Structures are given as C-alpha cells and as structure tokens.
Amino acid sequence: MARAGLLAVLVLAGCRGTGGTGTPPAPHILLVSLDGVRADRTHLGGNPRPTTPSLDALAADGLVFDEALSTSNESLYSHAAMLTGRYPGEVGSLDYLSMVVPPSAWTLAEALAAAGYDTAAFTSGGHVKASFGFGQGFGTVTEGQDYGSLRDSVAPALAWLDARPDRARPTFLFVQGYDCHQPYLHGSVFHHVFAEGDPGRADTWLARRNFVESIHEGVYYPDYPLAWLNHTVGERILDPSVYRSLPTWAAQAGPGAGLTLTDAETAHVRAHYDAAVLEADTYLGLLLDGLDARGRLEDTLVVITSDHGEDLGTHGAWNHRAGLWESTTRVPLVLAGAIPQALRGTRPNAVAQSIDLVPTLLAAAGTVAPAGAHGRDLLALAAGRGAGPEVVYQHGVLGHLSARTDRWRLTFDAGDLAASDATKRLVHGPLEAPAWALHDRATDPDERRNVLDRHPDEAARLREGMVRWWTALPRGAPAAPPSDADRAMLQRNGYW
C-alpha cells in the first residue's frame, strides 16, 4: 500500500484517542515559525527596542532557550530539519533545486496524525508549501500569499480550531509567517515604527525586492541581476549562486556600480527589520490571545521559534544564506502553555536546536520519534534529564557545514555539497582558508576573524567530528538500473 494513500486515510479518518491509562492526556500543540527572526533582534534576546512584547510575555511564564540554533540558514532547508528532526542533507536532495521533503520522510505532522492528532498548517507560502513536501500529515493546509505575513494566518487558524468536528481529539497547529523577510515591511503600518533620523535613500531601496540580496560589504548594487530558476517541483526560486557571484560581479562592475550605505541608511534598514520583528510578534500576540480567549492556552504546548536569522551586515552580507553564523542561525525559542510547572519562567543553560522539536513534541504527545530523527527532548533536558549536544552541526543552503561548540565555530565551505568531490575535500582537503574558517566566539562574538592559523588543533578536532557526523548521515541515493553487462549476465543465467 502506498504511503500517500495510507496517510490520507489516517488524516481523514477518526483516529483512536491518545493517552493510554496512566499517562496524562496528550496536549494540544501550537508550533509557530516566525520566519527569519534573528535571536538578538528580539527584545527577549537583548534588543533594547521593544520588538517582541508578546514573546516576552509568553516567555515570562514559559521556558526560554537563549541559545537556540536553527539547523540551516534558509527556509526550505531549515523547516525540513525542524519538521523531520533530521538534517536537510539526509531528508531530501543535496541539490537545492531538487530539495523537497519526500513522501518517504516521516514528518512531525505525520507522526502526530498517526498518534491521533487533528492537524492543520497555515503558512505564508514561499518555501513552506505542500509543493515542497510540507503538507504531509496535515489534514488542512492553507498557504497564504507567497512570502506574506502571519497576519493572514491568525483568523483562519482560530477559525479552524472553532470548526473542528471532533473536539475530543488533540490538535497540532503549525503557523508560519514571512513578516521578517525582505523587503522589510514596505507599506505596512509598522513601516516607520522604529525609524530614527534621516532615512536618506533607504526608504526607496527598502521597497525593492532585490535590495538586501544585492548588498556586499556595505555597498548596494542596484543593477546586480538576480536569476530565478525553476525548482523541480515547478516553483520559481532565487538562484542560490547569486550570493556567491555578487562579489565577483561587483569587482568587475567597478566602483560606479555600487551605492555605499551611509551609517544612517544602514541604521534605517536595521530599524525596519526590527519593525518587521514587531509586526510578527504583534500577530503572534493576536493568535495567543485567541487561544487564551478560548481557554486553550494552558492546555496547549506552545512553541515559538524561527527557521533562521538574518546577517544584517554583520558579515558584509545582509541576507541569511551567505554563511552559517550566529547572525544567520541563532533563533528565538520559547516553550510555554502546557509545560511542567517547574519549568515555567526558567531559562536553562542548555543549547537547543531546531532538530530537537520533533523528539520534544512527540514525547509530549506520548509517542516515539521517527527512526533516524536526531535531537533531544527539550523538556527532559530542561528538567535536568540528559545532556545537550557538545557540538551543534549545521548544514547551510549554499554548501556550508558548521561545527559549533560553546566557544568555537568551524565552518567548511564546500561550494556544492552535491559535487562528487565534496566529501573528499571535506575529509582530505587542506584545512585552510578560504574553504575553512574557525571563529573564537569567546573573543569574537560576531565571528568576523578567521583564527584557523592560531588554533589548528582545535580546528582539526572539530573537523574530525564534522567528518564523522557528515559521513554517517544516511543518504538514500537511488540505485542505478542494471548496466548492459548486468543484463547480459542475467540472460546468460536465464531461467532454468
């Protein structure tokens, strides 16, 4: 029997109740992915601006992981990891243009549906759509306008909760919005909320879709051509190579091609990113208020996080794909609502990852994580059971791999991880720039200085771990059909 058929049936059919004898009833689950929210731009994460009043309020009575890392630095890869508990390179293809969450992969929603949950997803399109495999396991999938706002998901999500026919079943609600994606809020009521001083040319630039994709080393190249490609599922996606070719293009185009951002303009753009965070947080607040008004908040395990950050010029780029850094992968993570009393209002000193959400939520639902899922049950971790990872491994969309400890970050730039020699270069290539970079976050929290030369032993040790991690990941490359020689041999052996 085909998997797709089975799941359709089990999503539609009434599933048996959850929670056997002696186990607490399975909580409702709400998972909100505020796309592209960098942790330190939330007020909770240290931004002096009041960007996240709703998240802050939730966190006051919730469980906060101040050191939470997304598994990748782009929406498709990172959500694939968040919703399967596996690294993007083992979920789908190593080639971005054919990366989907395949039907063979077990997703969080599929597992929860099997455990009896009523499931629904309300996303803002973009990469988080059924066409990329994210609809698996959801009885209802609503994809709003591509790269739209969380705003459009709040009312339909609450309406879905109200309209469910079988109210005894626990619910899994996944809500995602692209509020913090560029262009930042042009035309939104939040547009100028945090603006200070003279915006210079920045207000005009902010309206352009290619603006933050076309900044290199603080210079904006308005004529830089962005290529759009067809993903194998038929969606148009931005050619990821544009992030790599911008420096070369800029050098060839000459000084006249670029517009250097003034400090005021840079500040203005950052203010608008902050305002985008406030927008996301505001609609999050409406959603949470809606749950509260229905008396559901305490019965719902609420998880608020993001799929990646945004460089905001920390490394010369502005977007999130150009590298694996704290700026692009450190995200907010708050668990609240139906969490153990002892964990309320706590901020454990533990590292959390996006891939921890699958084991965490499935443990809360009283079922098992899919085979091969990584990660840890964060509620157990916060309660002092088990240990966090010594090394966080990440897989970037442009072919970066990263090994991050409490102090160090080693990054390997493979260029193309799907290339036949990528693993060979990872394992045997010289441990030197520019392919490799080591950052000492203790002395260089923004990870700007490559200290590979000064700490070769540290780098070599982290590389060993990275090699072990990467080479052990199961990757189901489809087997080749028999060769002509095989066919001839089959004939020779013949049927007796």
Add this chain to the structure above:
Amino acid sequence: MLLVLLALACTAPSPPAAEPVATPTPAPTPGPRLDPALMDLAARADDVDIVLISMDCLRYDRTGLDPRFPARTPNLRAFAEQSVVFHDAMSASSWTVPSHMAVWTARWPTRHGLVNKLMPDPTGTRLVDATLREDIPTYPQAFAARGWVGAAFTGDAGVSARFGYGRGFSTFLDDRKFGGMDHSGPPARAWLAEHAAKERMLLFFHGYDVHGQAPLPDGVTPTRGGYTGPLDGGIAEQAKYRELALTAIKNPGDAASLGTALTPEDGAFLLGVYDQKVEIADARMGALLADLKASGVWDRSIVALMSDHGEEFLEHGAIDHGYSIYQEQLHVPLMIHFPGQASRVDVAETVRTLDLFPTLADALGVPQIPDVDGRSLLPFLRGETPTPPGPLLAESDYRLYVHLRALRKGDHKLILDLSDGGVQLFDVRKDPGETQDLSTSDPRRAYEMEQELRAELLRWQTDPSRFLGRAEAPIPVY
C-alpha cells in the same frame, strides 16, 4: 516393502485423524521450561554430537505439530515427544538462501548480506554470483574450530556450499538441485554409520522434499479427491505460476498475484499435493531418525529440526514463497532435542530460527561469534528471562524484485514495503491469516512499529535502499 507401504499410505484418499501434538499452553509458566541440567553440556561437550535437520519449505501448520491439522507425520511427532517444541518460530526470511544463512551466521539477511544468488558487487555497479563475505563467520565454522567434524547432506540450490554454507564442513553433498531426503538420506545414513562411534559430529541433513520444485516420487500420483481442474501438481506448472504471479508487480508497492489464474479449488489441490509430500518427507526424515536412535546418537546428542520458510497456497493471491513475508511463509517448525531429554516441552512464545545456533553454542560452551543478532534461548528455557530474545524481524529482497521487512511485536505484525514505504498491520493472534490490515484503524501502532522497525534497520548501518531498483525483472532463482 517399506517403499510400497509408504507409497500406499501416501496415495490414500482421505487423511485419517492422526493424533496431533496437544495444544500448546500460551500462559507463561514460571520457572524452568526444561531441566537446566539437560541443557548444561559444556563440561561434557566432547561427547555431544550435533544433528541439524532442515526440512526445506515446511509450513508449521502442516507438520502435525499444530493441533489444528492432523497431518500423518508419525516421525515428526515422535521427534516432538522428546524435544522442546517451539510452536511459534519465525524464520528470518521467506526463502532458502537468506533464511538458512541467517541460521548459519545468526545474522539478519541484510546483515549477512547473502540476500540473493546474484548480488551487487562491492562497487554496487554490477551483479555477481553471491557468496558469504569472508569476514562473516558461520556457526558451523565455530563448531568445527572446537573439534566437531562437519558433514552436510543437502538438496543443493539455496544451500549449495558455494554460497558459504560449506564452511566448517569436511563433507558436503550438494550434487542435486532441489534434491529430497531420498537423495541426501542414504549417504547421510552411511556417513553416520561410519562416523558415529568415531568422531564428534556436526551433521546437517537437508532436503527439498516438500518444495514446489521437488516432484512427487515416481509412482506416486497426486491425490485429486474431487478436484477436476486442470492442474497436475508438477514442478513445471509450479514454476510457471510462480513467475506469472511476479508479473503482477509493475510498480513499487505492488504485490505478487495470480489474479484469477488459479481458483480456490486449484489452491486446495496444490495444498493436498503438498500434504502428500509432507508425509513422504516425514517418512524419509524418519529413516535417519531411526538410525540416530538405533545407534545411540539420539540419546547423547543435540538434535534440532527446523525449516527455512513456509509456502503459500493462494492465501494472499499467489503460490510459492519468497515474494511475501506473510505468516504462511515465515511460520516454521523448530524443535530441539537435548541429550537425555525424555519428554516434550511446548513453547508457545514466538522465537526466531536465527537463535538456534547461539542456543547450541551456549549449551555446549562454544564461544559466541561476536556481533551476531541471534541470542541463546537457554536463559528463557531456564526461566531466567520471561520472554525469548527479540526483536522479531523478517526480510525478503526476493530476486532483488521485492523489498519487504516485518516486525512482530506481541500479537501484532507490521509489514513494511521498502520499495514504496507502504505498511500493513495485522493482529496475527486474532487474524492468523493476515486478512485485516489494521494500519488505518490503528495508525498509532502502525506508526510506532514502523519506527521501531526502521530504527533497527538504521542500527545495522546498511542502507536498506541499496537494493532498491536493482533489478528491472526478477533475477534468476538458482
């Protein structure tokens, strides 16, 4: 004279009600199942012979060990009277090559790697004649290293020495493809007569007597009863329908099926022929058993009897075996007689055939091969552990054309088709025929069992997809 009587008995029109083995008691009995002293043989291992009898393709429910069917199998039942009888033994696969090798190596088929006659070479680019990897030891080798003299008398095909079965044996008969115990029996008995008093033996005795590719003896005609259909019960016809069923597999997830090519009456007729073969096989096995008893070997030896797989007769739409892993193809007889054992011990719990050699090694103080999946059954038989070893798995990559995995857990069995990820869930206690797929009505159990099964496959660190899509047509059998 004996042959004449045998032939007459086999052609008798209606089976008389033979006395079956009594119903096994499913309730777990506290304490030892069998006197532990009978299983503690390490101190006198020098005096203990090992005899392993494999009756290829023998379904448990047609042996007479199952009280629900009174097969005329006096020798199997006599064997049972002085043995530990495992009434729910699962083979590791549903056809000969992977299943016997799972016993030989105490590893699951994917883990021993001999899942077909032709296999991808180490580069994965071409198919070559398969043999067991040199670095995977077999238990016959382990016994040979401890001084047992190995002799094997087989029906070739799936247990041919060239696959690696020959390792550890100084004598290995495999000169007739799909040979029965009528062929392997006389040399086995002659070898036994010559060596019984001289050497410590590891005797492997095997035959395809009940297999679809083994014909009825000359002069024995199929019992037709009221059957008026076109089938003759012969081996050419069997091969034809076996291949025909495979043509129904057109897309990943498809099952072998004969559609309407055979009727239920045809299936009943073929099952009747099979039962005839079982009776004949019982008599042939009984000849060796008589020799073992007459020579005193029975009393001083561990004598085990098993089968490697069962056989389908249209229960799930086809005939033959290998292409599915439903119970009619996995539920096999397994009996172990310990030296001096005088009474029958019935075990209702589900056990695995790949635990057989680790059990014998444990009893005889032979060190276990490292990194095997099989475990000794002795702690369970001694009452030290409440359940037999697990997990209960099954696999078939039959002719690199189907890719099935199963997990049994309590009353439930999950079948996973790796080619499309489809699952089926059965309650084999309530529904032993596996007719009611519960995967949609009990999705949580299906999900959790699938993850447990997949986690086991992942632990093996062999990519289950490595055989997928390998063959565009079923590769040859032998």
